[in-house]
Amino acid sequence: MNNYEIVVGLEVHAELNTATKIYCGCKNSFGSAVNSNCCPICTGMPGTLPTLNEKVVEYAIKMGHALNCEIHPICKQDRKNYFYPDLPKAYQISQFDIPLCGKGYLDVILDDEGTTKRIGVTRIHIEEDAGKLIHDDSFEGSLVDFNRCGVPLIEIVSEPDMRSSAEAKAYLETIKSILQYIDISDCKMQEGSIRCDINVSVHKPGEPFGTRCEMKNVNSFSGAVRAIEYEAARQIEVLEAGGVIHQETRRWDDPAGKSVLLRSKEDAQDYRYFPEPDLLTIVVPEQKVKDLRDTLPELPNHKTLRFMKELELPRFDANLLVESMEKGAFFEACVEKGSCKPKNISNWLLGDVTRLCNEKNIALADTRLTPERLCEMIAMIEKGEISGNAGKTVIEEIMFTEKTVAQVVKEKGLAQISDTGALDGIVQAVLAANEKSVADYKNGKTNAIGFLVGQCMRQSKGQGNPALIKELLLRYLG
Amino acid sequence: MELYEMTASELSRLMRDKACSAEEAAKSVLGQIARVEGKVGAYITVTEEGALQKAREIDGRRAKGEELSPLAGIPMAIKDNICTKGVLTTCGSKMLHNFVPPYNATVMERLTDAVVVGKANMDEFAMGSSCETSYFHKTANPHGLGYVPGGSSGGSAAAVAAGEAVLALGSDTGGSIRLPASYCGIVGLKPTYGAVSRYGLVAFASSLDQIGPFGRSVDDVAMLYSAICGGDPMDATSAKRDYPDRDAAPSGDVKGLRIGLPKEYFGAGVEEETRAAVMNAVSILEKKGAVIKEISLPSTGYALSAYYMISSAEASSNLARFDGVKYGYRAEGCEGLTELYEKTRSEGFGDEVKRRIMLGTFVLSSGFYDAYYKRAKQLQQQISAEFAAAFAGCDLILTPTSPSTAFRMGENLDDPLKMYAADICTVTVNIAGLPGLSVPCGRGANNMPLGMQLIGPKFAEKTLLDAAKAYENEAGSFRAIPEIQ
Known part of the structure; x- marks a missing residue:
């Protein structure tokens, strides 16, 4: 696009498929009747306290291993404070300065030749999901469904290493396939179990990165592609018109196909992170970290590449078999x-x-x-x-x-006659009965051979080996 | 002697021997409430019907020969920030004026045989040292109705001191059990952080809050403590450990016990009469065989600042959930979400709570976090380390509970800093997560009670209670209920 390079970084939120929620005993399931799958703890009622579901830590460490991350076996949880009706405690328990998984990377396959690109992973942390606001024309105001409160999430933050919407899509698809492979997320897009925030900037090659804008609320991969392309085009248009890009948070409106300003940098929220005093430091024994690594299967991106390179399958086949x-x-x-x-x-x-x-x-x-x-x-x-x-x-x-x-x-009598002796009689009979075709062939109409093979097949009731028949025919005609 | 005047230990024995029934005990206490509550104002809610029903249930079970816990049938007051299933739990705030929790605090689950006579008044959200910031009404000190009972668990302390309850639960974040115990002339224990489950205690400052008992004798406090302590899977910060001596009665033996007197707690700011009363208690303990030594806790002077930063920071986050959306007070006639939040919180919280939320929000704000919150947390480590070092040379530490006797109602209301100074001797104990016990040790010139504070290493509650018992045996009991006038 007009000599601009696009830079993309992604924050992927994936809901984990643990049996129960992250800080209480409620079932971790989708689709219950409104406000039927929540309790005083996940709705932050006064006096209640969270207790951490250890499975969440295990699942996140598995993802950390899958993305080649450093694991921080000693880490803490923090409160991210903000007011919103779907967040009944008015803070989200998340991880701030010490995430469970630190730096890592992911190799994604970019084309049919199996060219790969390494995308850096900044961190993976665990956190709780918020509830959902329900807006409907049938009533005034908004209602809150707290069922999703406390559903465990991991947030996977990438480095700004992607240079196109296609690379971003490949990254997202690879993340999704890994989540499914190691069986820690259902990845049901329509249920919102994977969502992403997208950071986009543009710059001329050789120049430093441009100012980035973040787009929130993207919940499909195709939406991510549209959002990146829209946002890059918007930024290029601003720059080409002599304008400057301001750091801001935008909301992607997929049906409308555009992003709208949510808040500028000046209005950035101060989340006042501080260590969550209701929870202890997370300490995972070294052996456990190792054991979790040993549970991982061969990862889909590696497998796809192996099918392509070692077994010479086309990418299409490899993808389907890995999927x-x-x-x-x-x-x-x-x-x-x-x-x-x-x-x-x-x-x-x-x-x-x-x-x-x-x-x-x-x-x-x-x-x-x-x-x-x-x-x-x-x-x-x-x-x-x-x-x-x-x-x-x-x-x-x-x-x-x-x-x-x-x-x-x-x-079913399906055996092919591959016996030259048995086929020879048929071939000779067909040659004798079709002099015109034989003449045609000899006069250069080589496609007459097809007709002759067909006649032989018919005579053999479909059981003659067509390759062998052709070979015999050619021998007589030659 | 009336039943309401008895200690829990005595009542328990009488009931066990069938010399009196739980119903009689409850009626006696409810009778005292009817007589004096109008003057004392210890309660936000009196649960007469529930109390009598529970008392009859206990009597029925006892008649059937069921083995009951020592606390079965004991009339008790519960601070109104401890969630009681089906019973109004207001935290002394307009914000929760209509809040009825559908769940019990873990301590209530452990006290199912107790007879709860009411929910005790408190400073709003436990923020205060006088029980004057309650949205509902002020509580008076039973020893002098013009004086404050101390706070924030002023209602619990006043109820026990006035015979409106035999035992009570309070909560202590910076002195909220020990200060009112001292001002009201009773015994109050702030347990080691993690010894008692916080589940169901409406949080003020999560890393400092502890629930603890009040009683008119050391034995009573020990008895209630042993019933509520112990690990709880619902509270990640509760200690998973055994309490082998939990049922052992306080021994009263201090022979060879090394007691440290930190000089910083006896310096300027501490009234002479307070110092004299505490030193008199020290000499009694020394006569009983304790070894007294002077020690130093040099960072004490910074403790109050660190305390207000840490506790306010946590409070600003803990109290953010009161937004008018799901329960509690909601402002009327709001246009949009922001106005709903602003009006609800402006109208629902009192001044002191707002002051702390603002202070806490400030110290956590980006650009200020490192200078305030982080440094306060560093001080917390330093103060904890100094205590740990001190306990290498002594078994417990003894200080005044507060620099002076109770102040008069209204005296400090307009001067938050002066109000905060009442906690100067108690906050360090919360900061370091240690157990602290306030024991009455005489009276001031105004005839109001004075208290001394015993501080121990983590989980040394038994040592504190043993020493307090030694003093109680020698100095005479604290159980006399004053004439309420």
């Missing part, structure tokens, strides 16, 4: 057998297997398909023992019945 842990594991179990090509496995898994699961609304694990059965079938196709088309029949049988691949092939 579903179940399919990814199934795929890897097949690859491990070494009996067929990874790309063929991927094609079958992402193609017919997925289609059939979807049609019958059934999970892969609930079918009778095993890596052994799938590989057996694919190997037969690769060896020409059955056709790919026959595979479509076989796959359905081996997914939903107990029959073996061999049984299905036999019962």
Whole structure:
């Protein structure tokens, strides 16, 4: 854009999927009737006290490990003071100067070639979510739903390392896939379980960073892309017109496709952070920190890259296989057998297997398909023992019945005739019966071969190996 | 002797021996309330019906032969910042004038057999040293109705001193149990920080607040303390530890006990009559075998400033939740959210509370945090370290509870600094998280009670009570209820 470079930093808030809330025993669940899933503690009633849910600390440390962060096993919680009706204590318990996780990084994949970029992570801290205001035309004023109060959050703050909306999107998608992989967040965007604040600035290459503006309240990744592009364009327009960018907080209005000024730097809130006196210092034993690291699976960004580079899958396939842990594991179990090509496995898994699961609304694990059965079938196709088309029949049988691949092939007569002797008679008969086509071929109309192969296939009742038939035909015609 | 004049230990024994019933005890105390409450004003709410019902329940259970706790059936006053399920809990503030908590404080869960006769008056949100900042009314000192009972737990102390309760719970953030105990001539204990659960105590300054007992004898205070102390999963700051000697009665043995007298607590500002009364008590303890030594706690002079910064900072945050949105007072006729907040808080809080919220907001503000709050926290560490060092050379420390006897009502109301100075001997104990016990030790020229303060290392409540008992045995009991006039 007019020689400007865009700089983006992100603060991602993710709701953790612990069984209970962060400071009380209320269930941590979405969708309860208004104000039915809250108690005196999470609604900050006078005299009540918070007690920390240790699972929240564990989940945040797992994310810290996943993002290669330094872990601060001794840290504290702080109060962030501000007035708002959805915050019944008038302060949010968060972490200020000593977050649970410090500096780290995340490698994101930017293109189909597997080019990666390392995005710095500044910190990850734990905090509580606030309630929700409800505005509706059916009543005057606003109402408060306190159910979300005390839902545990982690806030992941990035360095200003992204240079485009696409990089920001890749970062957000990678964060989301990691959260799901290590199973600490449901990542349901429509339920607001991941939200982000976006910092954007622009500058000419070679010049120092421009003044940044923060956009609050972005709750979809596509919204984030639109917000970044809008904000960068807005700033460039201001600069091009000779103006200056003022540091300010803006609210992204996605339906309207624009950001509006929330407050300028001069009006910045003073949150008067101070150590939360109702809670003790968090102390996590070193061994626990290590043990948590050992619980991590291979992370999705690494796995995608490995599928692309080592197994030569296209990025599209790799992404789909990584996105579903179940399919990814199934795929890897097949690859491990070494009996067929990874790309063929991927094609079958992402193609017919997925289609059939979807049609019958059934999970892969609930079918009778095993890596052994799938590989057996694919190997037969690769060896020409059955056709790919026959595979479509076989796959359905081996997914939903107990029959073996061999049984299905036999019962349905799907075996391909790959015996030269058996095919030779058919080929000769077809050549004899189609003199015109033979003449056409010899006169240079090479596509006549297709017709001849088709005739042979028909004669063999579809069981002839088309590759072999073609080879025989060419031998006679040559 | 009337039942309301008895100590809890005596009443407990009588009830156990079926010489009197809980209902009779409750009626006796309620009768005294009917006679003197109009003059003393110790209560915000008297829970007569609930008290009688509970007393009858206790009697019924006792008749069935059920084993009951020593406190079963003892008429008790509860400071009005301790949440009592289904009973108005106002914190002495207009802000909570209509607040009925749907939950109990942990201490109330531990006192289910006690007979609560009422919710005691207090300085608004426990901010004050005179019980004059309550939104509802002032409480008078039963020993001289023109004098303040001390604060902030003035209602609790006055109720016990006047026979309007046998025992009481108060809370102490900077002296709010010990000062009124001293002014009202009774015994009051501020336990070690973390010894008693704060769950359900409406917070003033979370890192300093503790709930503690009042009684007219050392044994009574020990008895109530043993019932309420102990770790609580609902309070992360409560200590997870055992209290092996919790049920042992105070021994009265001070032989070989090393008692330190910090010179900073006996210097300028302390009235001569106070010094004389305290030193007389010291000589009694010395005669009983205690070893007296002079010590020094050099940072004492900074304690009051540090205390007001830390406590006000925490208060400014703790009291922010009173915004008129969910419960309590809400200003009428507001246009928009900001006005709702401003009017509700302007109208709902009294002057002293507003003063502390402003002070606390200031010391936490960006640009001032390091100069005030952070330095106050550093002083807190220094003061704690000095106490720890002192306790290497002595078993407990003895000081006056307050520089003088109770002041007259209205005397300090317009001079906050003078009011704050009443806490000069007590705030250090909260800052260092130590236990402190105020024991009556004579009277001033105005015939108002004086108190001495015993300070121990963390969780040395038993040592304090043992020493206080030794003094009580020698000096005579503090249990006489004055003629209320």
